[in-house]
Amino acid sequence: MxxxxxxxxxxxxxxxxxxxxxxxxxxxxxxxxxxxxxxxxxxxxxxxxxxxxxxxxxxxxxxxxxxxxxxxxxxxxxxxxxxxxxxxxxxxxxxxxxxxxxxxxxxxxxxxxxxxxxxxxxxxxxxxxxxxxxxxxxxxxxxxxxxxxxxxxxxxxxxxxxxxxxxxxxxxxxxxxxATREGLAVIEKLLTNRHLPLELRTAGMQGVIAYRQEASILLPQVLRWLDDENFALRAMAAEAIGGFGERAMVAEERLAAMFLDDPAPLARESAAQAILAISPQPPPWIINIYDETMTEIAKVEAAMSSGSLASKAGQLSDDLQAELALKLAALRLRQLEILQLMGSSRDWQPMATNSARPQGAADLTQWKLWRARFEAALKSDSLKVSLLALEILLRSNTLKGVEWQPVIQRGLFSTSPEERRATVRLFQKYPWDAQCQIWLEGLLKDLQGQALQIEDQAPSVNSQAPAEQRLETLQRIDGLTDRQVVQQAATRQQRLLSQQMAAVRAAIRAVETRKVPAP
Known part of the structure; x- marks a missing residue:
C-alpha cells in the first residue's frame, strides 16, 4: 500500500x-x-x-x-x-x-x-x-x-x-x-531489474498491488518474483497475482507449489489467499492435499507409538523419534494452515443454508465435503487445530449436532494460558445458548470440589512425625521429604485449579453477555 x-x-x-x-x-x-x-x-x-x-x-x-x-x-x-x-x-x-x-x-x-x-x-x-x-x-x-x-x-x-x-x-x-502508461512502464522496469536496491524493488511491487487488474499485463514479470530469495517480495508477488483476479488463472500451479513448499509462513499464506482470489471456487486439489496430509499424520503418529523404535539402539531410537517429531510438527502446521485458509476465506453460512441461488448446488457440495473434515478436526490431538475447527463451525452457525464439549473442556482445563485464553475468546466472539451456560456452571462446581479435596488432604500430610521426615530426607537424593514433595504438588495443583476456575468464570460471563435469546 x-x-x-x-x-x-x-x-x-x-x-x-x-x-x-x-x-x-x-x-x-x-x-x-x-x-x-x-x-x-x-x-x-x-x-x-x-x-x-x-x-x-x-x-x-x-x-x-x-x-x-x-x-x-x-x-x-x-x-x-x-x-x-x-x-x-x-x-x-x-x-x-x-x-x-x-x-x-x-x-x-x-x-x-x-x-x-x-x-x-x-x-x-x-x-x-x-x-x-x-x-x-x-x-x-x-x-x-x-x-x-x-x-x-x-x-x-x-x-x-x-x-x-x-x-x-x-x-x-x-x-x-x-494507473497511467508511464506508471506501468516505470513499474515494469522496476520488476525487470533485480539489481536495484530493495526499496525500489519493493516500490515496484507495491505499484502492481495498487494497480490490481490494470497491471495484469505485467503478469509474466510478476511470476518471476515468486522465486525471489527475499520472502517478503515473494509474498508481495503472490498478493499482486491475487489482485489480477481470474486473469491470473495460469498462475494457479505456481501458487500451489508456493503454498505447499515455501519455507516462509508469510509467503505460504499470501499464495493461499491468491489461489482463492483467482479461483471462483476452491480448487479440488486443496481438499486432496488436506486428505493426504491427514494420512501422513496418521502414519507418523503410528510410527512414533509403535514398539519398533524402542527395540533399536538407544541413540538411534532417539534420533528417529526426533526426526518423526519434526515431521509431525510440519504436517500439523500444514493442516492448520489449510483449515485457516478455508475457514477465513470462505463464507460457509450461505452455502450451508441457501442452495437455491445460482451455483448453490456446487456450494452445498463444497460445504458438505469440508464440514466432515471440520468435525473430524475437533478430535485432533492438537488443541489448536480443534479450537480452529470449532470456530469455523461457530462462524458458519452450524454447531447443532456437533460434540463441542470435549474441545471446550480441553481448552479451559489446559495448562497453557494461551490455550485457555483462546478458548475463552470463542465465548466472547460468538453467542451461546443457556444450555452451554448450565454445562459451564457444572464444570465450575467440579473444579471447586477438587479444590476442596486438596485442602482437606493438607492436614493429614502435615501430621507426619519428625523422625519419619528425617529418615525420608536421608533416603532422597534431592534432600526433600515426601511431605514437601506432596505439598509442592498440592500447591501446583491448587494454582492450576484456580486458573482453570478463572477461565470457566470468564466463559460464563461471556455467555451471559452474548447469550442467544430463547425461541
Missing part, C-alpha cells in the same frame, strides 16, 4: 512513505519528513514581498477553519497557489500550502498548475531538488487530475542525479495518482 500522509491539523507536517508491513517486519522509506518541533526551532525567513506576506497571514487564518470537504473560497485558493510558487516565503510555508491543495484535491483542480510550475522550475534548476519532496506527494494526491505530469515523474524515478528518497517519492506519486 502506498500511503500519502496528510495531517488532519494544518500545523502538523506529514510523513509520506512506502510502508510495507510484513506481519512482523516493516520496510519503510521516507519520501518526505519534517517534525513539527524542527519547524518551531528553525527561524522562518521573513517575506521580502508584501503580497506574499499578506497571503501568508490570510492563509494562516483561513486554514484554521477550512472545510476540506467543500471547494475553498476563490481568494483562499489564489493565495494557496501564490504561496506554492512564491520564492519570497519560507519553504515550510510553501510546503504547508501544497499540503492544503493536496487535501482539497478535486475541489481545487487549478492547484495542479501551481505544482506543475514548481516541478518545471526544479527541472530548469531554478528550484532545489529537495523541493520535490513536497511537490511530488501533492501531485500524487491529485490523482487523475495530475496525469499530465506522469512523464516527468517517470523521468525523475530513474534519474540517478536525484537521491533515492526523491526517486521513491516519484514512484509513490505515480502509483497514488492511478
Amino acid at each position: 502506498v500511503i500519502l500522509g496528510i495531517c488532519p491539523s494544518p500545523g502538523d507536517w506529514p510523513l509520506s512513505c512506502f510502508d510495507l508491513t510484513q506481519r512482523r517486519e516493516s520496510v519503510r522509506t521516507l519520501a518526505w519528513a519534517h517534525h513539527l518541533q524542527a519547524e518551531r526551532e528553525q527561524p522562518a525567513r521573513q517575506p521580502a514581498n508584501d503580497a506574499a506576506s499578506d497571503a501568508r497571514q490570510r492563509v494562516d487564518l483561513a486554514l484554521q477553519t477550512l472545510d476540506y470537504t467543500q471547494p475553498p473560497a476563490p481568494e483562499l485558493l489564489a493565495d494557496l497557489k501564490r504561496l506554492v510558487v512564491s520564492h519570497d516565503v519560507d519553504n515550510l510555508v510553501r510546503r504547508r500550502a501544497a499540503i492544503a491543495l493536496a487535501r482539497l484535491g478535486s475541489r481545487a483542480p487549478s492547484g495542479v498548475a501551481a505544482l506543475k510550475q514548481v516541478l518545471t522550475e526544479v527541472k530548469s534548476g531554478k528550484e532545489p531538488a529537495s523541493t520535490l519532496l513536497w511537490v511530488l506527494p501533492a501531485l500524487g494526491r491529485y490523482g487523475s487530475l495530475a496525469h499530465e505530469t506522469a512523464a516527468d515523474l517517470a523521468f525523475i524515478a530513474f534519474d540517478s542525479h536525484y537521491p533515492e528518497e526523491i526517486q521513491l517519492s516519484a514512484i509513490a506519486a505515480l502509483v497514488e495518482m492511478g
Whole structure:
C-alpha cells in the first residue's frame, strides 16, 4: 500500500512513505519528513514581498477553519497557489500550502498548475531538488487530475542525479495518482531489474498491488518474483497475482507449489489467499492435499507409538523419534494452515443454508465435503487445530449436532494460558445458548470440589512425625521429604485449579453477555 500522509491539523507536517508491513517486519522509506518541533526551532525567513506576506497571514487564518470537504473560497485558493510558487516565503510555508491543495484535491483542480510550475522550475534548476519532496506527494494526491505530469515523474524515478528518497517519492506519486502508461512502464522496469536496491524493488511491487487488474499485463514479470530469495517480495508477488483476479488463472500451479513448499509462513499464506482470489471456487486439489496430509499424520503418529523404535539402539531410537517429531510438527502446521485458509476465506453460512441461488448446488457440495473434515478436526490431538475447527463451525452457525464439549473442556482445563485464553475468546466472539451456560456452571462446581479435596488432604500430610521426615530426607537424593514433595504438588495443583476456575468464570460471563435469546 502506498500511503500519502496528510495531517488532519494544518500545523502538523506529514510523513509520506512506502510502508510495507510484513506481519512482523516493516520496510519503510521516507519520501518526505519534517517534525513539527524542527519547524518551531528553525527561524522562518521573513517575506521580502508584501503580497506574499499578506497571503501568508490570510492563509494562516483561513486554514484554521477550512472545510476540506467543500471547494475553498476563490481568494483562499489564489493565495494557496501564490504561496506554492512564491520564492519570497519560507519553504515550510510553501510546503504547508501544497499540503492544503493536496487535501482539497478535486475541489481545487487549478492547484495542479501551481505544482506543475514548481516541478518545471526544479527541472530548469531554478528550484532545489529537495523541493520535490513536497511537490511530488501533492501531485500524487491529485490523482487523475495530475496525469499530465506522469512523464516527468517517470523521468525523475530513474534519474540517478536525484537521491533515492526523491526517486521513491516519484514512484509513490505515480502509483497514488492511478494507473497511467508511464506508471506501468516505470513499474515494469522496476520488476525487470533485480539489481536495484530493495526499496525500489519493493516500490515496484507495491505499484502492481495498487494497480490490481490494470497491471495484469505485467503478469509474466510478476511470476518471476515468486522465486525471489527475499520472502517478503515473494509474498508481495503472490498478493499482486491475487489482485489480477481470474486473469491470473495460469498462475494457479505456481501458487500451489508456493503454498505447499515455501519455507516462509508469510509467503505460504499470501499464495493461499491468491489461489482463492483467482479461483471462483476452491480448487479440488486443496481438499486432496488436506486428505493426504491427514494420512501422513496418521502414519507418523503410528510410527512414533509403535514398539519398533524402542527395540533399536538407544541413540538411534532417539534420533528417529526426533526426526518423526519434526515431521509431525510440519504436517500439523500444514493442516492448520489449510483449515485457516478455508475457514477465513470462505463464507460457509450461505452455502450451508441457501442452495437455491445460482451455483448453490456446487456450494452445498463444497460445504458438505469440508464440514466432515471440520468435525473430524475437533478430535485432533492438537488443541489448536480443534479450537480452529470449532470456530469455523461457530462462524458458519452450524454447531447443532456437533460434540463441542470435549474441545471446550480441553481448552479451559489446559495448562497453557494461551490455550485457555483462546478458548475463552470463542465465548466472547460468538453467542451461546443457556444450555452451554448450565454445562459451564457444572464444570465450575467440579473444579471447586477438587479444590476442596486438596485442602482437606493438607492436614493429614502435615501430621507426619519428625523422625519419619528425617529418615525420608536421608533416603532422597534431592534432600526433600515426601511431605514437601506432596505439598509442592498440592500447591501446583491448587494454582492450576484456580486458573482453570478463572477461565470457566470468564466463559460464563461471556455467555451471559452474548447469550442467544430463547425461541
